[in-house]
Amino acid sequence: MSKNRTSRFMPVIVAVSIVAGILIGTFYANHFSGNKLGIINTSSNKLNALLRIIDDQYVDTVNMGELVEDAMPQILGELDPHSSYIPAKDLEAVNSDLKGSFSGIGIQFTIQQDTIHVNSVIQGGPSEKVGLMAGDRIIEVDDSAFVGKIVTNYESMKRLKGPKGSEVKLGVFRPGEKETLHFTIVRGDIPVKSVDAAYMLNDKFGYIKVNKFGETTYPELLISLAKLNQANCEGVVIDLRGNTGGYMGAAIQMVNEFLPKNRLIVYTQGRKSPRENYTSNGTGSSQKMPIVVLMDEGSASASEIFAGAIQDNDRGTIIGRRSFGKGLVQQPIDFSDGSAIRLTIARYYTPSGRCIQKPYVKGNDANYEMDILTRYEHGEFFSQDSIKQDQSQIFETSLGRPVYGGGGIMPDIFVPQDTTGVTSYYRMSVNRGLTIQFAFQYTDNHRAEMQKYETEESLLQYLKHQNILEQFARFAESKGLKRRNILMYKSQKLFETNLYGNIIYNMLGMEAYIEYLNKSDKTVLKALEVLDKGESFPKAPEQPIEPKVSDEGTKKTTAQADSARKTPSRHHRINDKVRCFA
Structure with missing residues (x-):
């Protein structure tokens, strides 16, 4: 009889115990946290409730995943200029820049006339191993044509990068070759230099x-x-x-x-x-x-x-x-x-x-x-x-x-930005990307001839005898920039530095490019002056x-x-x- 009575009251006892536990827990939580936990929970519940209400009652169908993705950067943007949200699709690209490597085919390229042009092939990389060369045009990726408006930096990177060990098939047009060349490249780790x-x-x-x-x-x-x-x-x-x-x-x-x-x-x-x-x-x-x-x-x-x-x-x-x-x-x-x-x-x-x-x-x-x-x-x-x-x-x-x-x-020591020789003609040439376009085209047309120059100094001496500025003026005019001889010659030194530098970069790489520019860089020259005078250590x-x-x-x-x-x-x-x- 007593067993039955105990069984009847057991649910009541359990319920009372749960309620007592909740009350005691709430008391101590409020006492020791100053109600902060409650405030946070209320705020987060409000956000969750808002999302549920939108999902249940909004007039049109809403992609809740996209809504959250759009809201995340807005929330973080309310904190400070540098807190940020990185979507899953972008995280690898964002991290790879600082990790020192990424998985790809090992080329540097530019997009000219809706086509990938190979600027250079990374030494020892997957592309060099199969014979891809600077000056090649990539026109097919994985047996599908890849030219035209679809060719953007984002889409090109998406197709050429991939997991280490995976394969990508490329169709390549090489100047001087009648047929399309085909390469199968196994992606590998590509170093990203700091x-x-x-x-x-x-x-x-x-x-x-x-x-x-x-x-x-x-x-x-x-x-x-x-x-x-x-x-x-x-x-x-x-x-x-x-x-x-x-x-x-x-x-x-x-x-x-x-x-x-x-x-x-x-x-x-x-x-x-x-x-x-x-x-x-x-x-x-x-x-x-x-x-x-x-x-x-x-x-x-x-x-x-x-x-x-x-x-x-x-x-x-x-x-x-x-x-x-x-x-x-x-x-x-x-x-x-x-x-x-x-x-x-x-x-x-x-x-x-x-x-x-x-x-x-x-x-x-x-x-x-x-x-x-x-x-x-x-x-x-x-x-x-x-x-x-x-x-x-x-x-x-x-x-x-x-x-x-x-x-x-x-x-x-303050060194101002040097504006000597800057004219509207020069500024428009640079802002429209014409100097870079010309340098790439010139490099492409004279690559075989310039390959014998292995140093920045020897290549520079060659370029100085090619009347580059005049060739650029004709190129720029063909692209819709009216020739302005007075302004062009007023900016001659700037034009030559820009054009020679970009061609040197295309042929010999970043270090040779920087070495050339530094010869006339006033900030670098000031640093040399300070070191030469023994004044690099500050004085009281x-x-x-x-x-x-x-x-x-x-x-x-x-x-x-x-x-x-x-x-x-x-x-x-x-x-x-x-x-x-x-």
């Missing part, structure tokens, strides 16, 4: 051009430094112009090569990210080598970490124009469907304590997007006096030199600036004063993997 050039500018000083900070950038730098040291290099120019950044860890490893032990390189800090210091470990191979760093408005993020560490530690001289001003750190977060976000989790600070992030307004800030154009219109590219520094954000290097936060890295100002006092009554710190003794922080060794983007 260092575009590493060579000696003269008998004493070397030059390294870095285009991004990826997984292979640090080892590429080591190889480049070793190459220069073998040529008895006494000082180096690191060119970061146009380098938009990449992995923060790569920048930290690279600048470590030039700093003595226990120098602060950078630190990061965010609402949920405690301060983390990154300091040099004293193992760098070039700790005493004179160094000059080149920057411009296209230098951003990891480039600014590198330059900021050099500048704030008074290790070298920064030359060029004010950098972009990106001081935010993004953490990559992957989703199960193959998409990902890059979420800003912290700000980074140079050794002097400055954050060089330029101002922005949350949401769609048109002024932020147009900042570079605004700088140009205000004359900042041409005059240092046009640059307005935020006087409330003045900091000091280790020697007491003033530096500023809140708007990029200001160079120690004659009258040290009196440190400003903040509202809390504490003095602004110098570069080496930011240490764990002052602020609780975490320290990282140089060989730690830092996968954040900067």
Whole structure:
């Protein structure tokens, strides 16, 4: 009898226990989380409810997957200019640029007249192995014609890239051959270089051009430094112009090569990210080598970490124009469907304590997007006096030199953009892409003849005797650009530099192209002057600036004063993997 009574009351007992558990859990959750969890759940439930309502009741059929895909970047765009959403279809392409390789056939191409033209074949790559050559036209892909309006960069990359080990069949038109040539190419790993050039500018000083900070950038730098040291290099120019950044860890490893032990390189800090210091470990191979760093408005993020560490530690001289001003750190977060976000989790600070992030307004800030154009219109590219520094954000290097936060890295030596010889005729020629088109066509028509010139200097001597400018003028006129002899000859030096440079690039590659351009590059020439005079190491100002006092009554710190003794922080060794983007 008692057993039956117990069985009858068991459901009641279980129900009471569940209710009591819920009430107790809710009490403690509210007590210890300050209702934050409830707020988050309410907001997310609101979003989920909205999606359900649209799916159930909207007047037309809605592709809910597409709606979510469209909403993701809008939500992240409300946070800051650099938090972003990457759809699954784009993630591989986005990551491959920084990974140092991708899977493909190993060619560099341009699209001319709705056809893929092979500019160059990567040495040792899959295409070279089967006999594909520079100058070939790809007209078939996997037994289907591939010419006409369908031929775009996106569609070409989609068809030519693919998983390592997979095959692609190409039909190729080769000038001089009557029949279409057919090749079956097995895709393989194609290296993506971070260092575009590493060579000696003269008998004493070397030059390294870095285009991004990826997984292979640090080892590429080591190889480049070793190459220069073998040529008895006494000082180096690191060119970061146009380098938009990449992995923060790569920048930290690279600048470590030039700093003595226990120098602060950078630190990061965010609402949920405690301060983390990154300091040099004293193992760098070039700790005493004179160094000059080149920057411009296209230098951003990891480039600014590198330059900021050099500048704030008074290790070298920064030359060029004010950098972009990106001081935010993004953490990559992957989703199960193959998409990902890059979420800003912290700000980074140079050794002097400055954050060089330029101002922005949350949401769609048109002024932020147009900042570079605004700088140009205000004359900042041409005059240092046009640059307005935020006087409330003045900091000091280790020697007491003033530096500023809140708007990029200001160079120690300003070099304006050179506009000598620029005319409307030249500007229209470049903007319409006519100089590049002509250079490609000229290369294509004279490839066999020019192949015997193996150096930039020998090829240049050949080009100087070919009346290239006159040939270009006729080409441009055939494309609808009216000939203007006075303007053309006023811009003669610019035209020749542009045309010769592009032909050299087509025939000999990026390093030869950069080597040619650097001979007349005023920023590079200024760097050489500084190195030659032995002035790359900054000097302390004659009258040290009196440190400003903040509202809390504490003095602004110098570069080496930011240490764990002052602020609780975490320290990282140089060989730690830092996968954040900067």
